[in-house]
Amino acid sequence: MDVPLWIWGLTVAAIIAMIAFDFIGHVRTPHAPTLRESATWSAIYVGIAVVFGLLVLVFAGPQYGGEYFAGFITEKSLSVDNLFVFVLIMASFAVPRELQQKVLLFGIAFALALRTVFIFAGAAAIENFSWIFYLFGGFLIYTAWAQAKSGGHDDDEEFKENGFLRLTRRLLPTTEDYHSDRLTTKVGGKRFITPLFIALIAIGSADILFAVDSIPAIFGLTQETYLVFTANAFALLGLRQLFFLLDGLLDKLVYLAYGLAVILGFIGVKLVIHALHENELPFINGGEHVTAIPEIPTWLSLLVIVVTLAVTTWASLRKNKRDAAAGRPSPTEAGDAGAGREGRQVAAPQLHDDLPTGGRADAPPTGRTAAVRATDGGRNGEERA
Template identity: 55%
Template sequence: MGDSVASPLIWAITIVVTVGVLMVDLLIIGRRPHEPSMKEVSVQLGLYVGLAIIFGVCLWVFAEPHALSPNPGPEFFAGWLTEYSLSIDNLFIFIIIMAKFAVPREYQQTALMIGIVLALIMRAIFIVVGAAAINNFSWVFYIFGLFLVWTAWKLAKEGAEGGDDEYEENKLVQLAERHLPATKEWHGTHLFAKENGKRLITPMFLVILTLGTTDLLFALDSIPAIYGLTKDPYIVFTANIFALMGLRQLYFLIGGLLQRLIYLSYGLAFLLGFIGVKLILHAMHENELPFINGGEHIEWAPDIPIWLSLVVIIGTLAVTAVASLLASRKMSEEEIEARTGSLQAPGTGNDSH
């Protein structure tokens, strides 16, 4: 792990602590499935956000600058805020998935927690692959940058068209529904159940499969985005951990407020577009492709400093939130639904289709 601000020991401690926290969380939720109170999720979310801030400050003060991470602290905060903002957008899909499968409110915590564990595993794989690609092929920044610009255009287009409130199941989930013996009855949080001596998958199995495959698609956007802010795999990993660890609490806490973030797609589109351009400029600065500038570095292409990235990220999120809330106050519920889709906040939906 020489290409990181963290030593092998720090990596090991981070992984052990992360696994420990996840296991404790899973055991507590598994023993007592319930719909959490606002106080419960507020305290937990405050704890995770506080820990993320403390972690970032420690990196800022104590971490030594490195070739892959000249500014560890600011890079962490920029990456964490970007991942968190993308996670908030993902909550739209999570709410639709919960409504589609009519997940009882007391089981939603378990479904989300298992989905988060799967997301961390998949993102860890993407982080390793991304780090290897970056270390060996500088031109990969062209691909990451163009992909983010394309994603930004798609998000902006969806925002202009009023959002997409229809969730289409992916092929893997459709195959599971068609070909695996299943029961429509809920058996607590169990993924499998026996009925008449036959082993069947439960609705919870399909929910977890849907959340897991959806998280995989989300990682395709988020990992290139954060590699546009830092090249250090340790910072990429920890920023993802802190963003995902608070996602379950945010799901229950944010409630109806999520519907009122009517300009979220535009804000995220601008952010992803900005990071995409940053990556392309960096790729030009480090250029080695023979058909671009004869394989020579393009010296006039500036590297956007991390402090400017951090200012743009914070400013964009603040403007998006304030503009959304001010505009939504003047709209009727029907107008808000037309923009964001008809989403039911966690804890307000019915328990049946």
């Protein structure tokens, strides 16, 4: 697939424009989006992704169109799974609902930039080392096994800070409380970062782990760098709206982990088969290509992905319906019983002006501590960042 440079430039400019529009039109003024707003914009972003895929289908042919749609659906599904972690992060740092959009949008922008680097690095590795498909395939099969073994997400699960996040909090002085939507503030003439900044780092650094399985997965469906990039970009762009649309419903997808395990395992096998066809390793078949096993066509990949997700969703809804009929609490209701996430969280903090004195360089408050106060101004010589 030969993509002219001007098409690349136009695509990147359009994606940047959509992120900028999101920031100016929705995030610049902190607010908690309504269900209608989230549903409308989720539909718009999915519609844009579908229209783009139809353009690929028309101008590049059914092969590349099918690869794009398979990649987009897979990345979107993995993004939904990632929302579980975002929920944990929001609850752990007690991010006020009015500020969650800003954290998500900055995190998505960082994720897109990071994944772009990973995509081009992966494309270069594939171009020069055909054996990389063995590594990608083996890793996805292992990830699928681990995903199926875990069986999903535990309501009692807590967000565990990674090393980078711990280092950031150790080196940079952090205020105890939120200061409206500021990332930094001055207290007593000294510059501090706020818990909002820490939450943003948590979202961004978590995506490094997400990219480890999502990038190999999409390379298992298409090796076209342009399609890999656009499928990732369009899957991420609507993630902020999807977070609020599915808030409170995520835990009802009780079989999502198993569905994703099937998809990742299938793509892993597809990658291994492709690696055998491209084989150059001397200890496998004497360094010759192994073509006895036919490669899996794109249409079959797309069919497996769509059917798996449809069955997973149907089975999850059936289980929730049976649990409701039997009088058992739904996963969401069970989560409400404990200290939960934002949207199910006990007493989400509100924005107000009573700022406590001083700031300290210790851990930001978590969802398990008493209410964290978020402020938009106050005493002690604070200045907007």
